[in-house]
């Protein structure tokens with residue numbers, strides 16, 4: 002891989018050799034991320050830090066179809082590739098994380114700054130939801 006200037010696009014990374022399909026070329030932590038506020042309010046549960054789903058695939062499909070479908074056919078997502086989460090709740094906020102690692106990383110990266118004003122953070126989120134209603138398809 003090489004970082005180059007690409008005309009009319011700016012700096013970018015290009016492959017300097019062929020790679021096998023599916024090979025991971027780059028992984029990095031996001032600078033910033035947030036779950037869609039309405040999704041959390043309406044019951045979609047994911048890690049507050051990395052957004053890994055905290056509900057199992059069957060729970061997800063049942064929630065999204067309002068109980069019309071309660072299980073998925075067996076496939077790689079429901080068997081081999083899916084790691085069942087063991088959620089950890091922050092003792093200060095009740096916010097859920099997929100692991101102690103995410104809880105500690107969130108605490109170090111930003112929660113120690115947000116916690117003293119956690120009620121204000123929740124008020125801002127409530128205000129945002131008052132002004133931004135989701136379309137039905139965005140509620141998760």
Ligand SMILES: [Zn+2]
Pocket residue numbers: 048049050051052053098099100103
């Ligand atoms: Zn996580």
